[in-house]
Amino acid sequence: MDGRDWKRFLLPYEQAVEELKVKFKTLRGELKSREEYAPIEFVTGRVKKISSMLEKAKRLSVPMDQLESGIEDIAGIRIMCQFVEDINTLAEQIRERQDMTVLYEKDYINNKKPSGYRSYHIIIEYPVQTGLGMKRILAEIQIRTLAMNFWATIEHSLNYKYKEQLPDDVRARLSRAAEAAFILDQEMSNIRGEIVASQLMFEDNSNLVNRVLSNIQALYFYHRVREAAQFQLRFNEIWETEVGLSELAADLEAALSRAKKGDTN
């Protein structure tokens, strides 16, 4: 294949990665805007480099005309979660989706790799709508916790540096670090309820603060300058402690609704 052929070959994979990133980021945003807990912390994706694809094809003895079916991670998505439990929730949501088909799954969480690597992998078939019609491609979704990602990122860069010839002491330390990351995940799972409740409360309050501030602005817009200034003063008095924020928000909503109707107090 020359440069132009590679460009054409990779196009649907690039489209798939972009679409999948948007879909999972949107899922996170949608759940957050409904003030629900989102099992997604952040999402990344990449199309495999040609050099890495060729190296892998050689290693797995995949013929050049079978790259599409022989290398399943040309399009790769990675989803980071806070807790191990989120990985199961997300995997279930992916299985139920209508816009992709799960082909198979690899559970490297309960069956860690010899290196110490842990993650949950889902291989999907994803239909890309191209100018020439629909094309089904394979894509890999890696789902992992923040701790698993931290370990895998460091290990990947060390392997890159040592070209897979890690010194024994480094390998042993990495293996211990993988166990430490696993214990960290278990400890976090034990206090998951506490953490999730406080995060939701924090988000609730910051949503409320944003609503109060934009409603004060709106009052100015309706020329309720004195009222808006009084609300601003009330807000300035309580913003640090947030005591009385809900009452202030409710009074403000009422004032704004009167202003919209043109009522006087």
Ligand SMILES: Nc1nc2c(ncn2[C@@H]2O[C@H](COP(=O)(O)OP(=O)(O)OP(=O)(O)O)[C@@H](O)[C@H]2O)c(=O)[nH]1
């Ligand atoms: N950092 C790190 N990542 C790994 C490790 N093992 C697997 N991965 C990641 O998971 C992907 C898929 O790995 P596997 O499920 O073993 O799939 P594979 O494509 O059959 O085989 P390999 O690419 O040879 O590992 C790799 O492309 C990496 O991104 C590991 O030991 N360390």
Ligand SMILES: Nc1ncnc2c1ncn2[C@@H]1O[C@H](COP(=O)(O)OP(=O)(O)OP(=O)(O)O)[C@@H](O)[C@H]1O
């Ligand atoms: N599914 C994925 N989603 C997002 N990023 C990925 C995914 N898979 C790999 N990456 C990242 O892409 C970069 C290039 O990785 P590359 O595809 O060359 O090799 P690899 O995935 O580590 O191994 P292999 O060649 O054995 O599949 C690395 O930073 C890697 O962490």
